[in-house]
Amino acid sequence: VSTFDNGSWDAEDRAIAHALDQDAVPEGPVDDEALDDYRAALAHLPVDEVEPPGDLEEQVMLEALRRRHAAAVTLRHVHDKRTRRRRIGLVAVAAAAAVVIVALLAGRHATSPPKGRIETVAVQHADIQRALAQPGARTGTLHGLLTSPVSVVLQRDGTGYLYGLPPSAQSNALRTEWFWLDTAKGPVRVGAIPASARDALAFHVSGDVDQVRGVFITFEPPDVTPSSPGSSVVARASLSSH
């Protein structure tokens, strides 16, 4: 083994000395690439790895965090933001799904057979006027055995009014007047015209309003809920746009 050394220090000498943490290294340029290599090489020299005392980890963490606070809040904030974004995304997806569902339901309603019910609300003249003024509202006049014509208006949203009811069109102890929808798929019961109804009543149609072609009134025996209209249609009207 050669023992030659001319006493000079070059950049590689300094790199080696720094890698070995020599404290008396003459000043001068250092070969940084060599220094990295030497440190890497030394890191692979055989060193028995020893598990440090168990409590040292917590000591290290405590001291580290005492010196420099963790960005835990920031990270949580990031996490929260991500969570929030995920939630917003989920909400958006859910909302979109809801829209689709509603649309589907609406579609179902739009294509489902119309159903009707009598609304137990007091009807004002202004209500009827507003209904008549609604775009797409359809109207008709029931002619028949009633003492006077009865008018009907049905909005596109299913809100309808029957007005101009004569006393003869009201239910009494001997009979019950039933209000029906005339649809493409047959008659649909709306309900009994209550005796309390004066000259107007409100009704509502759900489902495909457009399937409602007209309305009619029947006389039915009292205390009977007809599943289908009898033969005694006392007035009928077709609906048309006005």
Place this chain on the structure above:
Amino acid sequence: VISAARDHELAARLVAGDESALREIYRAHSPAVYGLAVRVLGDESLSEDVTQDVFVRLWEDPARFDPARGPLRAYLLAMTHSRAVERVRAEESLRRRHDTASRQPAVTVDDPDRVVLARDVEVAVRQALADLPDAQRVPIEMAYFGGLSYRQVAEALDEPEGTVKYRIRMGMQKLRAALRTVGVAP
């Protein structure tokens, strides 16, 4: 490659202040750090101090670690060595170290990932070290594991300091060559 990517990720998390990254690093490398400190210092209490110092400094100034310049393990061990040598010199514990230099650690730990990833280079470097003539290997070990200065090594071996420096250089170059042979040098 996997290890380098992992180091990059951990470095980024450290810079971001993610304390869980520090914990991961501690668990992965503390046995090597502590083991080297024990080897150099021969004192468990001082080794704990050095180990704590290394990881706390990493946390305090994570940007000092540049993954492009080498693996995190090398960075930590270099810092460990430096701190340990500082302690050796500051506390003049040479005698105590010599008394305990032959003591073997009670527990050894192998990190499976590290072993797999570094096995080739570790084998190569260790083989290169084993292949060194004693005249080169001994002064390297004395300087590195013993924390001795060239002058102290020279005195211990009764050789001129220049000779020790030269032999160390020759030996270190062979270790570096072994490192580069397996293609893991930065």
